[in-house]
Amino acid sequence: MLRNGLEPWHLLVVAIMIILLFGSKKLPEAARGLGKSMRILKSEAKAMKEDGTAQSTAAQAAPEETTAAQPTAESNLVH
Template sequence: MGALQPWHWIVLIVVLVLLFGSKKLPEAARGLGRSMRIFKSEVQEMQNDGKKPDTTTNTAPAPQSQLPSPNTVSPTVASTEPTHEQHPRSA
């Protein structure tokens, strides 16, 4: 007697259709489905935040042979002003 019988479900469905109409029920079901998908993805995201970072990315340090030495001068961007050799009146 405690479980819902099939006629209980039929009465419940008829009441819902009468209250909300046949157009509103599919929209409500779609909205509920979207909300559940968003909730599920957020829960998964929260679970992934606590775990260690993804190992598929290349986070390993570069070998020493590829690193520039501390005494190496890095190239600089050329200035837009003409140098002494480029200036037309300097000749």
């Protein structure tokens, strides 16, 4: 019975229930709202990813500069 999970007729029943609940006039408006939300989510995720890579490259460059400026224990012993 549950071996195949979701069959095409299940999707048909769900689609009919959604049409009955929301009506045919509200569905295009809801689809537009969902599409707009998905676009905003994608752009925010892309911006966060770009910020993360910019911060990681800055973090990788910063320790190299600070370690070069600090004297090591061996240089203190030579003097």
